[in-house]
Amino acid sequence: MARHLITSAIPYINGIKHLGNLIGSQLPADLYARQLRARGHEVLFLCATDEHGTPAELAAAKAGQPVDQFCATMHAVQAGLAAGFRLSFDHFGRSSSPQNRRLTQHFAGRLDAAGLIAEVNEKQVYSVADARFLPDRYIEGTCPNCGYDKARGDQCENCTKQLDPTDLINPRSAISGSTDLEVRATKHLYLRQSALRDQLRDWITTRVDWPILTTSIALKWLDDGDGLQDRGITRDLDWGVPVQKGDQPWPGMEGKVFYVWFDAPIEYIACAQEWADAGKGPETKKGWERWWRTDKGAGDVRYTQFMGKDNVPFHTLSFPVTIMGSAEPWKLVDYIKSFNYLTYDGGQFSTSQGRGVFMDQALEILPADYWRWWLLSHAPESSDSAFTWDNFQTSVNKDLADVLGNFVSRVTKFCRSKFGEAVPDGGAWGAREAALVAELTTRLAAYEACLDAIEVRKSAAELRAIWVAGNEYLQAAGPWVTVKTDAARAAMQTRLGLNLIRLYAVLSAPFIPDAARQMMDAMGCTDWTWPGDMAHALTLLQPGHAFAVPEVTFRKITDEERADWQVRFAGVRT
Ligand SMILES: [Zn+2]
Numbered sequence: 001m002a003r004h005l006i007t008s009a010i011p012y013i014n015g016i017k018h019l020g021n022l023i024g025s026q027l028p029a030d031l032y033a034r035q036l037r038a039r040g041h042e043v044l045f046l047c048a049t050d051e052h053g054t055p056a057e058l059a060a061a062k063a064g065q066p067v068d069q070f071c072a073t074m075h076a077v078q079a080g081l082a083a084g085f086r087l088s089f090d091h092f093g094r095s096s097s098p099q100n101r102r103l104t105q106h107f108a109g110r111l112d113a114a115g116l117i118a119e120v121n122e123k124q125v126y127s128v129a130d131a132r133f134l135p136d137r138y139i140e141g142t143c144p145n146c147g148y149d150k151a152r153g154d155q156c157e158n159c160t161k162q163l164d165p166t167d168l169i170n171p172r173s174a175i176s177g178s179t180d181l182e183v184r185a186t187k188h189l190y191l192r193q194s195a196l197r198d199q200l201r202d203w204i205t206t207r208v209d210w211p212i213l214t215t216s217i218a219l220k221w222l223d224d225g226d227g228l229q230d231r232g233i234t235r236d237l238d239w240g241v242p243v244q245k246g247d248q249p250w251p252g253m254e255g256k257v258f259y260v261w262f263d264a265p266i267e268y269i270a271c272a273q274e275w276a277d278a279g280k281g282p283e284t285k286k287g288w289e290r291w292w293r294t295d296k297g298a299g300d301v302r303y304t305q306f307m308g309k310d311n312v313p314f315h316t317l318s319f320p321v322t323i324m325g326s327a328e329p330w331k332l333v334d335y336i337k338s339f340n341y342l343t344y345d346g347g348q349f350s351t352s353q354g355r356g357v358f359m360d361q362a363l364e365i366l367p368a369d370y371w372r373w374w375l376l377s378h379a380p381e382s383s384d385s386a387f388t389w390d391n392f393q394t395s396v397n398k399d400l401a402d403v404l405g406n407f408v409s410r411v412t413k414f415c416r417s418k419f420g421e422a423v424p425d426g427g428a429w430g431a432r433e434a435a436l437v438a439e440l441t442t443r444l445a446a447y448e449a450c451l452d453a454i455e456v457r458k459s460a461a462e463l464r465a466i467w468v469a470g471n472e473y474l475q476a477a478g479p480w481v482t483v484k485t486d487a488a489r490a491a492m493q494t495r496l497g498l499n500l501i502r503l504y505a506v507l508s509a510p511f512i513p514d515a516a517r518q519m520m521d522a523m524g525c526t527d528w529t530w531p532g533d534m535a536h537a538l539t540l541l542q543p544g545h546a547f548a549v550p551e552v553t554f555r556k557i558t559d560e561e562r563a564d565w566q567v568r569f570a571g572v573r574t
Helices: 019-038 054-063 067-084 098-113 193-205 212-223 260-277 285-292 309-325 359-365 368-377 389-418 431-452 456-477 479-485 487-508 513-522 559-568
Strands: 003-008 042-049 091-094 117-127 139-142 169-173 181-191 301-308 335-339 342-344 385-387
Touching (some): 003 285, 019 301, 019 335, 019 359, 019 368, 019 431, 019 456, 042 260, 067 091, 091 260, 098 117, 193 212, 260 285, 260 309, 301 309, 309 335, 368 456, 385 389, 389 487, 389 513, 431 456, 456 479, 479 487, 487 513
Parallel strands (some): 003 301, 042 091
Antiparallel strands (some): 117 181
């Protein structure tokens, strides 16, 4: 048994996430955490909301709330949706926590002491009417290249040209529309990432087991063009972690905060501290350090991060610079699982444009397991994958209703009608049963290998094959025919079918936890032991053990529903 630290990329606070966000990190991380726990490993699974920065300030202003109150409200909303999707975080923290504030300031102090922080005087656009410096993307104007009149200060969306705010013709504040803009001098801290370029390359090129998607993105950022650039880690904002060197003031940086990208990944560490401080672990307050400090017991921890591909540069380069540059024994990530994008009906899911299906809407129309199954079995691993309502309906109806749900229904209803609601006695396994045990033994090993490798789609395919094997057995054995001539043999076949339901509950729980619980409850069983010896696992429910016929485990999505949802989710969310 090993100890596994698992983090999902932390979602930004300013809205409800869509299904593309969900399958891009939180949901596969949950699958990984659940299957490891089920197989007896010690797991700490953490996620949080990413709360600082200008978009949160602007969303709060739009909602007419102080930003701290807005974030508290949205954190509760996101936590509720995470619970709705059965995401089994040990703690769902907040990057605005006091723990993260202290740790962020601590790391900045350590990096400065190591000579990895540069103070840079620069000029930035200041909006007099808004009384604030404007980040590049909050300056709008006419593109000098194509004439588009809503080009942003960092890029023209129309012609994709990279811009500098001073390139824009007739620049204005995207917040207030004011043209009363000035260029003012300000000072910022830069993280000297370039100084650790060789150290990063040595580290990344020895991660030979990482997915190509992860290492290729990392190496591109490391070496393309002029190579890895130093990055500003401070901003002229009110909402954020105040700039300090540890617990000491930082002369010349008064009134500034750390840039959100610097403090957000540090929340992975702070979140463990929040978890311990909240008394959730069986540990002392310092107990979180055994997950994060290699000098305090984290030497045997395997740390796995989950994220969408857009987050890879921060996790392979910037955050490791923070960790390595601190010269303290913090745990570095062991494995990064990154994902491509899920597309929606031929286009992009988009939070800003409200396009696609969002987590709250999804749960309004179907239970979490339907979404979990479709999303995980179609995870965008080797390439982008496409959500369409046709595909969703087909997969759910075939895999969940026809294969798994139908098996559970047939076995339990047949048993009730012929033998009553208890596991029937009599008969003994023959060649067909031995063949099934052998097949399931092989398939279980394949399933476990895919789960260990975090091959999400392949894991789903292996699980489905395990369900299919039971169906094929039942079809070939045909207890509803056998019972007419050999009641004892039919009882044996039915007994095996009931044991298969329990086995399916255990093996399916990482994917579809609610249905798994329903199946286990129907079997009147609380033994969630992951199967070791297959023959043993298929004889756990002994003759005479009472069970119940469950309500329909999975219902089919009708053509009318599919057509209705296609129309309802075709436009943009308002
Ligand atoms: Zn343009």
